[in-house]
Amino acid sequence: MKRKGFGFYLRIYIKILTQDLKSKMSYRADFIISTIGMIFTNIAGFVSFWILFRNFPSINGWSYHEMLFLYGFSLISLTPVQCFFDNNWSLRINVYNGDFIKYCFRPINLFFYYQSEVFDVKGLGQFAFGLGTLIYSWGKIGLDFTPLILLKMIVFLITASLIMIALQNAAAATCFWIQNSFYVMDLVFKFKDYARYPITIFTPVFRFVFTFIMPIAFIAYYPSLVILRPDDVPILSWLSPLIGCAFFWLSYKFWMFGASRYNGTGS
Amino acid sequence: MKLKKYLSFTRIGMMESLQFRLATVVIVIGNLLYLTIVFFLWKAIYASSGTDVVNGMTFSDTLIYLVLATALFNFMEMYTVWEMGRSIQSGKIVLDLLKPMDYRKLLFWSYSGSFVMNFFTTFLPTFIIVGIVTGGAIPLKLNLLYFVVSVVLAIMINYSIDFIVGTICLFTESIWGINIMKQVIVLLLSGATIPIAFFPEPMKTIVLYMPFQSIYNAPLTLLLDGSPDMEDVLMILGTQLFWCVTMTVISKLFWKASLRQITVNGG
Numbered sequence: 001m002k003r004k005g006f007g008f009y010l011r012i013y014i015k016i017l018t019q020d021l022k023s024k025m026s027y028r029a030d031f032i033i034s035t036i037g038m039i040f041t042n043i044a045g046f047v048s049f050w051i052l053f054r055n056f057p058s059i060n061g062w063s064y065h066e067m068l069f070l071y072g073f074s075l076i077s078l079t080p081v082q083c084f085f086d087n088n089w090s091l092r093i094n095v096y097n098g099d100f101i102k103y104c105f106r107p108i109n110l111f112f113y114y115q116s117e118v119f120d121v122k123g124l125g126q127f128a129f130g131l132g133t134l135i136y137s138w139g140k141i142g143l144d145f146t147p148l149i150l151l152k153m154i155v156f157l158i159t160a161s162l163i164m165i166a167l168q169n170a171a172a173a174t175c176f177w178i179q180n181s182f183y184v185m186d187l188v189f190k191f192k193d194y195a196r197y198p199i200t201i202f203t204p205v206f207r208f209v210f211t212f213i214m215p216i217a218f219i220a221y222y223p224s225l226v227i228l229r230p231d232d233v234p235i236l237s238w239l240s241p242l243i244g245c246a247f248f249w250l251s252y253k254f255w256m257f258g259a260s261r262y263n264g265t266g267s
Numbered sequence: 268m269k270l271k272k273y274l275s276f277t278r279i280g281m282m283e284s285l286q287f288r289l290a291t292v293v294i295v296i297g298n299l300l301y302l303t304i305v306f307f308l309w310k311a312i313y314a315s316s317g318t319d320v321v322n323g324m325t326f327s328d329t330l331i332y333l334v335l336a337t338a339l340f341n342f343m344e345m346y347t348v349w350e351m352g353r354s355i356q357s358g359k360i361v362l363d364l365l366k367p368m369d370y371r372k373l374l375f376w377s378y379s380g381s382f383v384m385n386f387f388t389t390f391l392p393t394f395i396i397v398g399i400v401t402g403g404a405i406p407l408k409l410n411l412l413y414f415v416v417s418v419v420l421a422i423m424i425n426y427s428i429d430f431i432v433g434t435i436c437l438f439t440e441s442i443w444g445i446n447i448m449k450q451v452i453v454l455l456l457s458g459a460t461i462p463i464a465f466f467p468e469p470m471k472t473i474v475l476y477m478p479f480q481s482i483y484n485a486p487l488t489l490l491l492d493g494s495p496d497m498e499d500v501l502m503i504l505g506t507q508l509f510w511c512v513t514m515t516v517i518s519k520l521f522w523k524a525s526l527r528q529i530t531v532n533g534g
Contacts, residue, residue, distance in 0.1 A: 033444035201311035
């Protein structure tokens with residue numbers, strides 16, 4: 001058992017990661033264009049907020065800078081899913097053409113091995129953009145900055161990330177049952193665009209739906225309230241780290257359950 | 268007789284998309300979700316603004332505009348860039364180039380089947396739902412005819428832009444980055460994210476001189492105006508026709524020039 005401790009997995013991860021980065025570096029043009037494309041997407045999100053708030057001073061009691069804070073927060077929390085779990089997008093292709101079988105024969109955790117194979121560098125561009133937006137809006141709103149707040153910030157960013165990772169894992173794993181899971185993944189991937197709006201704009205019915213059925217509100221709204229509106233934090237915000245962990249665990253089990261049903265294509 | 272050759276591609280495309288019924292269901296769910304978010308977001312925006320008409324658009328106008336823009340996007344999106352990029356990378360493009368048919372036409376007509384299917388499965392239901400939700404705010408007069416003509420032109424402009432971007436893939440061998448850049452630029456500058464009427468002044472004028480607004484802004488403007496001036500209609504359709512011809516010529520010439528220096532790895 002000792003062989004498979006945390007250190008063991010970390011060493012393997014770094015080894016696989018270096019190989020992946022080496023192979024990516026041989027397509028340098030693709031790497032640069034993808035990074036620019038990623039930054040384009042983020043700038044477009046920024047510009048649409050800017051245009052919107054040129055016409056309206058505030059939306060539902062939320063100011064321009066508060067909305068930017070939410071946007072920056074969501075961008076950072078989406079970085080881990082982009083960087084570390086991008087191989088989920090290839091899952092359906094691997095399952096479809098039979099390549100997935102190679103992962104089943106390794107003496108290490110299947111989920112870990114599969115996800116470790118790809119590290120998506122362009123996520124780092126998004127991280128930088130998100131961090132810039134967050135710091136800018138942080139200063140403009142005039143929020144406090146203490147070590148405790150920083151700690152809270154990190155904890156709740158991780159929480160938010162876990163939710164998005166969980167959603168994507170679950171969406172990717174549907175390909176073990178249905179053939180073309182691209183549309184399911186695309187649907188979940190769009191959740192990230194909806195995460196940047198405060199949930200208070202919805203009627204109670206839809207607030208319930210977006211909190212418990214499609215947990216979009218946990219990707220940015222609930223976790224960020226802890227920092228953004230510290231005087232009035234709903235109980236769901238405090239619970240979100242727990243919910244994040246639970247979601248991640250469930251999605252992992254779901255993914256592994258799907259993988260255990262896999263029996264190859266015979267090629 | 269020539270048309271028969273192309274229509275057989277349409278038929279095959281229709282049969283192909285009937286194979287993916289689940290995908291249609293997921294897309295419809297995704298559209299409904301988007302509809303919900305857009306509805307509440309703009310409701311909150313209009314509630315905060317205090318007036319009913321902003322930049323000449325009422326709440327129903329904005330809702331119809333944005334939701335139908337998305338419906339049009341789903342309807343028109345042909346994944347041309349992906350298709351071309353993948354054929355180039357895998358070498359499959361050689362087989363298509365050998366066919367006794369212009370590649371540009373081949374690609375278009377093999378997608379035309381999905382056009383027909385998408386029209387009935389996604390566009391028409393969305394159109395009807397929006398019409399009901401907004402309480403019949405879509406004028407059902409001669410403007411429907413202008414709209415149809417305008418959409419046909421928009422499809423051709425969109426396809427030409429896609430084809431130009433796809434041709435760039437011949438040189439860069441990067442698909443994801445190029446495609447996301449195109450998508451972001453088109454969606455933002457065509458008014459599909461925020462209606463062009465809301466853009467601040469210098470930006471608005473610049474955007475109206477670009478080809479992108481002919482894809483979404485033009486047909487939707489025609490649709491929303493129940494009793495337009497003939498002059499305006501001709502102006503909009505004329506602009507579209509201009510861009511349609513220009514982009515078609517550019518895409519043909521660019522493809523012809525690029526084809527001479529194509530290198531295909533295997534196949």
